[in-house]
Amino acid sequence: MSLPGLLGAVDPTSDRAVFRQIADQLRESIDRGRFKEGEKLPSEAELVEHYGVSRMTVRNSFSILQGEGLVHAEHGKGVFVRPRPPVRRLASDRFARRHREQGKSAFIVEADAAGSHPQVDSLEVKEEKATQDIATRLGSVRRVLARRRRYLLDGRPVEFATSYLPLDIARGTQIAEPNPGPGGIYARLEELGHHLDHFEEEIRARMPAPSEVKTLRLASGVPVIHLIRTAYDTEGRAVEVCDTVMAADAYVLSYQLPAT
Amino acid sequence: MSLPGLLGAVDPTSDRAVFRQIADQLRESIDRGRFKEGEKLPSEAELVEHYGVSRMTVRNSFSILQGEGLVHAEHGKGVFVRPRPPVRRLASDRFARRHREQGKSAFIVEADAAGSHPQVDSLEVKEEKATQDIATRLGSVRRVLARRRRYLLDGRPVEFATSYLPLDIARGTQIAEPNPGPGGIYARLEELGHHLDHFEEEIRARMPAPSEVKTLRLASGVPVIHLIRTAYDTEGRAVEVCDTVMAADAYVLSYQLPAT
DNA sequence: CTTGCCAACTCGTCTATACGAGTAGCCCTG
DNA sequence: CAGGGCTACTCGTATAGACGAGTTGGCAAG
Structure with missing residues (x-):
């Protein structure tokens, strides 16, 4: 003893x-x-x-x-x-066109490469009223198409993401289907003539709300990384906002910046 | 009652x-x-x-x-x-050359613009042995010049940063002085012929260690953002690694990415 | 009026005890 | 040998009480 x-x-x-x-x-x-x-x-x-x-x-x-x-x-x-879980690296070029050619989503491809078992669940695609924040980011739209999904690695939830798109862009297209097809919604957007110009990403870190603890099955003492990405087309219009909450112990974000 | x-x-x-x-x-x-x-x-x-x-x-x-x-x-x-403190936005172009012309550091300029009272303290500049991680990032150097400083806004510590530079670059230059001069160490590096090509930034979020709680005077329930930036010159050599720990409730990081 | 003390209120730390509930291993039973 | 149950160990929740220390405001003494 x-x-x-x-x-x-x-x-x-x-x-x-x-x-x-x-x-x-x-x-x-x-x-x-x-x-x-x-x-x-x-x-x-x-x-x-x-x-x-x-x-x-x-x-x-x-x-x-x-x-x-x-x-x-x-x-x-x-x-x-507490064991340190395997970490997923998110590179800043993960949405580059060259990664969009294949049939599988970036998440699946990366996880397979890392030898993990990837999974996507709680898919939900529906039209809804935009929150104030989303409306502002998308340029004063009222209603949006929301695509919600949760990502898991080896059975562990690591990320919960919602994409918001203006209805006039997404309604009636494959973007409004549960499966957006090869290359994901960015490929569909480009096919629809919305050529992507650049992304803007906002990153915060904070302690999770109780609902986030639940959906991400977070241990206490694990913060979340909150990433909000806005995609702009070549005409300067915001065509998508993606709101992502990640288990902070499962991620490293990596950005490559020119020194201009 | x-x-x-x-x-x-x-x-x-x-x-x-x-x-x-x-x-x-x-x-x-x-x-x-x-x-x-x-x-x-x-x-x-x-x-x-x-x-x-x-x-x-x-x-x-x-x-x-x-x-x-x-x-x-x-x-x-x-x-x-707990009141939400004013937030400092870090844009991804904050190290662009055009921001480097003035005499004051980026931190001071930004804070002044935002109407806050900026402050820098616990300056320490010394040569030391590189940790394994820093050595790897800088390409197998043994000893480095370390520049440590803490940033405060309106009296509140918000960020603690350490820059590491290879001795063969920094020793004997103004970079080894407490005050690196107008435009900061990046300006000095370029004057020394190390033209900057790009930066790589790695972002993590986690709960602070006790020492970080102390130096950043963190309230309980406030995570930190841990950012490691590596600067590369046009020859592909890593010329600086900057290790930054930020109070997560005081920061939003913002990146602009091409859709290429 | 000013000073200083005190009382009342705040949270911080610590003890002692009790019962509940999940887990795992042992042993007994069939 | 297989199964089931008992038991001892684990952490989870909750009570009651004690003392300490920081803060604030009022009151009394100077």
Whole structure:
């Protein structure tokens, strides 16, 4: 029962609260690799005994580490060091025309290449009223076609995206079908004469709302990356807005910029 | 003492834990604007009385909302709805040559334009051993010149950045001085014959480490954006790596991409 | 009127206890 | 040997109480 000499003692007279000291020691042990990814930390009861503190104090320490995204608790099993999931790299040229020739979507192609099992679900395509923000970005349209879908890698949801298109562009075209066909909606837009000129991407990071925790099955301590992409055609018109929420621990975004 | 009819009751027999139900009600009240930004929530004691639960239960609810970045507690004062701070937009062309002509740094110019009071502190310029990651990015250099600085807006730290440059480029030049002169180090690099060709930026989001919480004075529930920019010259050599950690609630990154 | 103290209110930390519920392994039963 | 159930262990939720420390405003003393 006595813990291997990994953890020291706490100083109750210290300025630093006891539960913070315990969290500090556990964090350091994790950082130094004394507890490895996926490994189980000592149980609450063990730490209670080791440090001579009450259970709430230990739980308080755990909740700090959870908030930092370092560990996660499993009911009935224990508290574990959170493994770093495989990361998906999004390159800034992922929508370049040359990637649009194939039949499969960028997500599927990339995932296959990385050896993961990709999946897309909760497809929903419907017409709806534009929110204020979407309306502004699309240039004052009232109603839009919304295409919603969720992406999964090896069964884990990693991204939830909604594309909004003006009805006068999308209605009655293949864009309004669940399957937009080879090359995705950007290929269809170009076929319809809306030649794409450039994209604008806005990136934010924040903690997820409860609904996002649910759809992305996020562990506590995992932020989301919120990306809003607007596609403009050669006439300067915004033809699509894509609102994407990604599990931050599953993504690295990568941009290549000219130094002009 | 009785609370204005904003909050309902909880169902102790429900599947959903009582402290979650309380958090839900408070969250909804905040979302609906019944508690406004900066406004004080009912005190722990008031909620204890209103819901007929123990204090730890109420504190548990608050800690959920804190983790979501919705509220923050001030010792001796109360729990407040966290105001959304003014946001700094970083455009992808912020390092274009045309922005480099003036004497002042991009940060100062932008902040002045936005009506904020900018500040730069904890300047440190020194030679040091490159970490494995930096060495790889710079093409296997051993030692580097590191330029560290922290940026503040209206007294609030928002960004902490470190630039790494190969010693054979930077040593003995103005780049190794605390003040790199008009146009910043990119201007100096070009004067030295290292004409910049393009930048590569990698973006991640995660919860901050304790040291980052300290230097950026982050409230709990605020993630950081971690941006690593590598600058390449026209010969394809990496001439600088800039590692930046930003308070996520203070930034929106914006990229303009060709549709090519 | 000003100063300084005190009281009341705030959240922060910690203890002790209790019960519930999920998990996993052992052992007994059939 | 297979199955089922018991038990011990895990974390989850909740109560009640205590003391500490930061903040604020009022009141009393100077």
